[in-house]
Amino acid sequence: MTGPLRVVISDDDDLIRDALRDVLDGQPDIEVVGVGRDADEAITLAEQHRPAVAVLDVRMPGGGGVRAAREIAQRCPDTAILAFSAYxxxxxxxxxxxxxxVEYLAKGVPNREIVEAVRRLAGR
Structure with missing residues (x-):
């Protein structure tokens, strides 16, 4: 693959969204191409940007990460899904x-683990 690894993030917590974006965008080989607050935005962003990885909160408005993951898996089969949750x-x-x-991380893991999981899911 050439170019940066494209990622979409969706979480209803502003602090988590901003922190994830900062951590991932801070990597030279990763680009956050979309950030959403709920399942609907996650699905729309995945369809628009066709990212390598979608990082989804499990519990968020619009049906949560379960609905978003199901829809993204059907509509964007090349997008790997990373669940990221306090639960x-x-x-x-x-x-x-x-x-x-494909993978599930609990919030609070070291930033290094988040970056490694995103790269692993994208096959890098």
Missing amino acids: SDRASIASMETAGA
Whole structure:
């Protein structure tokens, strides 16, 4: 692949969105091409930008990460989905995996792990 790895982020928490954008955009090989607040925006941004990776909050308005993951997986099959959540219970993880998430990270992990997961999902 040439060019930066394109990423879409969707989370209903302003601080989390801004922090994720800063962490990922701070990498020379990653470009955040869209940031949303809910499932609808996540789906629209994924369709518009066709990112390598979509980072989705599990619990957000519009049906949450489960709905967004399901729709993105169907509409943008080349986009890998990374679930990013404050919730790490088995039910949340299983629902996201069933919806199409390839990996699940709990909020609070070191920034390095987020960057590594995005690169891994994009095949870099």
